[in-house]
Amino acid sequence: MTDTPDVTTGAEEPGMIRVFLVDDHGLFRSGVRAELDRRVPDVTVVGEAGSVDEAVAAIRHLRPDVVLLDVHMPDGGGAEVLRQLRPELPDVVFLALSVSDAAEDVIAVIRAGARGYVTKTISGSELADAVRRVKSGDAVFSPRLAGFVLDVFSERPGAAPPGDPELDLLTRRERDVLRLLARGYAYKEIAGELFISVKTVETHVSSVLRKTQLSNRYELSRWASDRRLV
Structure with missing residues (x-):
């Protein structure tokens, strides 16, 4: 509610x-x-x-x-x-x-x-x-x-490199879910690993799909692998 x-x-x-x-x-x-x-x-x-x-x-x-x-x-x-x-x-x-x-x-x-x-x-x-x-x-x-x-x-020499703008849009919890998803975990396994409900996992995955403009978990897994999240 x-x-x-x-x-x-x-x-x-x-x-x-x-x-x-x-x-x-x-x-x-x-x-x-x-x-x-x-x-x-x-x-x-x-x-x-x-x-x-x-x-x-x-x-x-x-x-x-x-x-x-x-x-x-x-x-x-x-x-x-x-x-x-x-x-x-x-x-x-x-x-x-x-x-x-x-x-x-x-x-x-x-x-x-x-x-x-x-x-x-x-x-x-x-x-x-x-x-x-x-x-x-x-x-x-x-x-x-x-x-x-x-x-x-900062653009000065020695400054920390800028992050990935798309990756920066994800919350810490969304990254946790995405990392486990990319490793092949099922939604129920992710829920157990992170101590959240399966419904919450589904919500996070939907949010990540929307933010990354991807279509399915396989594209997400490849996206996460490219960014060394796995």
């Missing part, structure tokens, strides 16, 4: 930064909303959603200034929201807010168009400052993430 997107109605004060929350954990969204709405006078939360489809529809309707975007969600996560909305809403700024500090997660959403990436260990005041900064055009990263982001996206 997915959460119904929550949209705040009514006029906001001039100069307020309008924020939309995307996270599949309702309790976390409630905490962020309370922190920003009650304690930050120049920021207001205009809506929230717990899934990609809900988020895309609501953001298109509301056109917020800043979207706080979770990276991992069951139906595709932050990179998928960005893929659908970034080209058509260039004035909306996306800031990833995630529990993950994995390099592949950071790189995937930055490549997809996020303006920054902060982890959920951030304080309320730091989050408010990050919202203001991305709204004004700055790129914002949690301190420990900034270094490798600069390395990956």
Whole structure:
């Protein structure tokens, strides 16, 4: 069961930064909303959603200034929201807010168009400052993430090589499923190996097929082998 997107109605004060929350954990969204709405006078939360489809529809309707975007969600996560909305809403700024500090997660959403990436260990005041900064055009990263982001996206000699743009679109869990699929595991075996349901495996495979624009598991296996995931 997915959460119904929550949209705040009514006029906001001039100069307020309008924020939309995307996270599949309702309790976390409630905490962020309370922190920003009650304690930050120049920021207001205009809506929230717990899934990609809900988020895309609501953001298109509301056109917020800043979207706080979770990276991992069951139906595709932050990179998928960005893929659908970034080209058509260039004035909306996306800031990833995630529990993950994995390099592949950071790189995937930055490549997809996020303006920054902060982890959920951030304080309320730091989050408010990050919202203001991305709204004004700055790129914002949690301190420990900034270094490798600069390395990956720098063109200077000795910088880390850029990743595969298609591979960067996959979440860590999607890569895990794909790796086992390419090794010949059946869906039931993948589910047992990763401690998830067969239905969840099917969902991840469908998502990978959509993102890679491939047709079946055999093409996926070859694709994964070419990228040395096996």
